[in-house]
Amino acid sequence: MACDVLVVGGGINGAGIARDAAGRGLSVLLCEKDDLAAHTSSASTKLIHGGLRYLEYYEFGLVRKALIEREVLLRSAPHIMWPLRFVMPHAKGQRPAWLIRAGLFLYDMLAKREILPASSGIDLTRHAAGQPLKPEFKRGFVYSDGWVDDARLVVLNAIDAADKGAHVLTQTRCTMLAREGDAWLATLQHANGRQTTVRARSVVNAAGPWTAEFLQQAAPGGQGRHLRLIKGSHIVVKRLFAHDHAYIFQHPDGRIVFAIPYEHDFTLIGTTDLDYQGDRGKVEIDDEEIRYLCELSSYYFSKPILPADVVWTYAGVRPLVEDAAADAKAVTRDYRFELDQEGAPLLSVFGGKITTFRKLAEEAMDMLAPLLGNTLPAWTASACLPGGDVYGSTPQNRSVREFGQFVQGLQREYAWLPAALVARYARAYGTRIHVLLAGRTEVAAMGEEIAAGLYAAEVDYVRRHEWAVSAADILWRRSKLGLHLPRETAGTLDAWLLQHPLP
Numbered sequence: 001m002a003c004d005v006l007v008v009g010g011g012i013n014g015a016g017i018a019r020d021a022a023g024r025g026l027s028v029l030l031c032e033k034d035d036l037a038a039h040t041s042s043a044s045t046k047l048i049h050g051g052l053r054y055l056e057y058y059e060f061g062l063v064r065k066a067l068i069e070r071e072v073l074l075r076s077a078p079h080i081m082w083p084l085r086f087v088m089p090h091a092k093g094q095r096p097a098w099l100i101r102a103g104l105f106l107y108d109m110l111a112k113r114e115i116l117p118a119s120s121g122i123d124l125t126r127h128a129a130g131q132p133l134k135p136e137f138k139r140g141f142v143y144s145d146g147w148v149d150d151a152r153l154v155v156l157n158a159i160d161a162a163d164k165g166a167h168v169l170t171q172t173r174c175t176m177l178a179r180e181g182d183a184w185l186a187t188l189q190h191a192n193g194r195q196t197t198v199r200a201r202s203v204v205n206a207a208g209p210w211t212a213e214f215l216q217q218a219a220p221g222g223q224g225r226h227l228r229l230i231k232g233s234h235i236v237v238k239r240l241f242a243h244d245h246a247y248i249f250q251h252p253d254g255r256i257v258f259a260i261p262y263e264h265d266f267t268l269i270g271t272t273d274l275d276y277q278g279d280r281g282k283v284e285i286d287d288e289e290i291r292y293l294c295e296l297s298s299y300y301f302s303k304p305i306l307p308a309d310v311v312w313t314y315a316g317v318r319p320l321v322e323d324a325a326a327d328a329k330a331v332t333r334d335y336r337f338e339l340d341q342e343g344a345p346l347l348s349v350f351g352g353k354i355t356t357f358r359k360l361a362e363e364a365m366d367m368l369a370p371l372l373g374n375t376l377p378a379w380t381a382s383a384c385l386p387g388g389d390v391y392g393s394t395p396q397n398r399s400v401r402e403f404g405q406f407v408q409g410l411q412r413e414y415a416w417l418p419a420a421l422v423a424r425y426a427r428a429y430g431t432r433i434h435v436l437l438a439g440r441t442e443v444a445a446m447g448e449e450i451a452a453g454l455y456a457a458e459v460d461y462v463r464r465h466e467w468a469v470s471a472a473d474i475l476w477r478r479s480k481l482g483l484h485l486p487r488e489t490a491g492t493l494d495a496w497l498l499q500h501p502l503p
Contacts, residue, residue, distance in 0.1 A: 003029040003167070004372050006186055006200035008174045008214060010034075011041035012150070013335075013349050014206035015157035016361035022164035023383070024369055024376040029198060030158065030166060031188050033173040035473045036466075037154035039281070040208050041354070042477050043232065043316025045258055045271050048073050048081055048146035048355050052107055052248070053256050060110065062334045066355040067111035070146055072381055073358065074115055075395030077156060077388040078403045079430035080149040083116055084260070085245045087129040089137040089300060094250060097121075097139065104143050115400050119143035132241040134302050142245070147260070150354055151477040152428065155466050156385040157357075163386070170467045172196075177203065177218045179343045184218075201372055204364065205348040209280040209319045215338075215348050227350060229277070233285035233315035234270030235293050236262060236483065237305060249300050257296050263480050266311070269293050276317045285313040312483060321351040335360050337367060345371050387430025416442050421453055428479060436461045450496050451489045454481060459493075463502055470494060 007018045010032025018030040032038070050067035051059070074081050090097055104119035124130030124140045158168050171191035178185055186198040207214040212227045240259065247259040255273055262268035272289045290307050298304045321336050335352035339345065347368050352360050362378045369376070382394055390399040390406045399406075407426045411419045414437060425433045436458060440446060447456030454474075462468040462478045471493035475482035482490070 001029065001167075001196060002199045003027045004201045004374075005029070005204060005368070006031070006174075006184065006198055006202070007204045007206055008177075009204075009206035009208055009210075010036040010154070010158065010168075010170060011039065011206065011208045012037070012154050012157070012354055012357045013208070013352055013360060014204070015154045015161065016357045017204050017206060017349075017364050018161040018166050018168070019157045019164070020358075020361040020365045020378070020380055021369070022161045022166040023379050024365060024374055026369065026372060026374055028161060028166035029169065029200070030161065031169045031172040031174055033171070034281075035170055035469065035477060036158055036168075037151040037477055039283075040316045040318060041154050042151040043234075043283070043314050044150045044354050045232070045234065046148055046150050046260070046268070047084075047258070048148045050107060050110070050145065050355070051353070052103070052143070052145075055103055055106065056254075059334065062356075063107070064110045065359060066353070067107075069355050069359055070111075071113065071115050072395070073148070073355070074146050074400050075388075075397065076358075076383065077153070077385040077430070078390055078399040079387050079427055080152045080156065080385075081146055082403070083144060083400065084147045085117075085142055085144055086248050086258075087122070087124075087127075087140055087142050087245050088248045088250075089124060089133055089140040091137065091250070091300075093252065100141060104141055107143065113144075115397055116144035116146075128243040129241075129245045129247070131243075132301055132303070134300065137300065147246075148354065149428075153354065153357075153385075155478065156387065158467070159386045159465065168467060171469060174214075177214075182344055184344050184346070200344070202345040202347070202368055204368070205346065209317050211319060211348055211350060215346075218346055227319045227321070228275070229280065229317040230320055231274045231276035231283060231315060231317050232271035233274075233289045233293075234268060234313065235285070235290060235310045236266050236268050236312040237309045238267070238311065239265055240267040240301060240303070240305070247300070249296055251296050257293060259297060259301075263483050266483060269297055269305075280317055283315045283317050285315045289315075318353075319351065337364060339367060341371070387432040389431055417446075418453075424453070424479075425458075432465075435465070448496075450493055451481070451485050454485070454489075454493075456500070459497075460502070463497075469497075471497065 004026040005021045005028045007014045007030040018028050022028045048070050050063045054063050108118045120142055122140050122142050124137050162168050173189045174186055175189045176187035184200045184203050188196040205211055205214050249257045260268045294305045294307055336350045338348040358380050384395055407423050410426050411422045414422050429436055449455050462474055466478055468474050468478050471490040
């Protein structure tokens with residue numbers, strides 16, 4: 001097998017680069033040793049945001065870049081992203097209110113806004129967001145950012161790459177990589193033991209937490225950048241408040257924790273910022289982190305939050321560029337590239353954040369494509385992600401502002417399905433709901449209901465079109481049905497998958 005670009009790593013950076021490269025007409029192969037978004041890219045706080053707290057570290061360039069991308073992304077995929085208003089209660093001992101207001105004004109002004117409203121001060125004794133809080137919090141601020149289904153964002157990038165000709169191989173590890181003449185020879189090991197040899201004109205190392213290790217494999221003895229692995233952990237509890245705003249809380253130690261409406265019935269609380277030295281493939285929250293998140297949330301909310309209230313947790317490591325910061329929370333979230341041109345090009349990606357993935361991918365290909373004789377221009381800023389073409393093929397404000405009308409139209413079109421199920425499909429698949437439901441006009445045509453609200457038709461769709469293999473892929477990354485269904489559902493679904501292999 002031969003290709004122009006071999007991308008190693010199926011997280012958001014790898015999938016975004018594969019999409020951009022394929023859209024420029026390059027032949028692309030992406031390999032991922034596990035599932036798409038199996039690690040860092042499904043363990044985020046699920047925000048499309050500029051990073052308000054990064055202003056404290058004078059990361060003005062990063063914040064501006066992220067703020068610009070925030071609205072680009074919201075337009076491109078309104079089914080998996082939407083605007084979210086954040087409430088910041090003002091607590092004693094924090095910076096003066098006037099200084100916080102000045103910081104929010106700067107946040108508003110660093111980049112043009114067309115979708116999101118500006119920040120403002122609020123009276124928490126009158127605002128709905130004040131009701132769940134302790135009565136001593138009387139004043140606060142509200143500002144705008146966005147929410148994203150992070151794992152689905154990765155999958156949509158991979159789908160778009162494949163639609164443009166890329167080969168996407170999950171459960172496939174790159175076990176050997178060596179230069180041979182003007183190309184790279186790679187050995188790919190598939191889950192069934194089969195091996196494939198690939199000859200690639202270039203390689204992109206987007207292995208996330210494994211980037212430095214993979215770089216040493218490809219270029220032994222090189223002096224590449226060092227990664228600093230920062231662990232971020234989250235807890236999920238039953239819904240703490242009825243309104244649709246999120247909260248941003250500041251701990252006296254300077255760390256930030258969010259409390260976000262999640263999956264209708266829950267509240268997501270996170271994240272922690274801790275240096276991590278453990279197994280990168282098995283990152284888990286510890287008891288101390290759970291206590292920390294509960295205690296900080298309980299400092300603000302009237303109702304105490306206890307470790308016993310936690311219904312789910314997840315954790316991941318952010319592979320950030322090592323810098324001189326002594327404190328984990330101060331390490332830059334910006335990205336860096338390292339281009340090795342001693343023969344066939346090898347581009348390694350270090351750092352980054354979900355909000356800036358598209359810009360990262362664009363800059364990576366602006367750097368790599370000319371080396372392959374490709375001079376086609378960047379294109380992703382004016383393109384919808386799969387399913388995002390709600391009101392046309394190009395991104396637009398209407399898609400974000402009128403998404404509810406799109407859902408209502410689908411509920412009328414597919415009135416034979418429960419309205420709540422159609423709404424879930426609309427959020428997950430956007431316009432690709434029509435592929436999922438093609439030719440079906442009654443519930444019986446959806447096949448077996450493997451679990452409540454999970455039909456064989458959907459399971460087969462994500463296996464055929466989204467590389468899902470296991471129950472974990474389906475229940476926790478293609479969806480969050482794992483939160484809503486009994487624990488034994490995973491075993492039931494895995495057994496069903498074994499009994500019903502795809503032809």
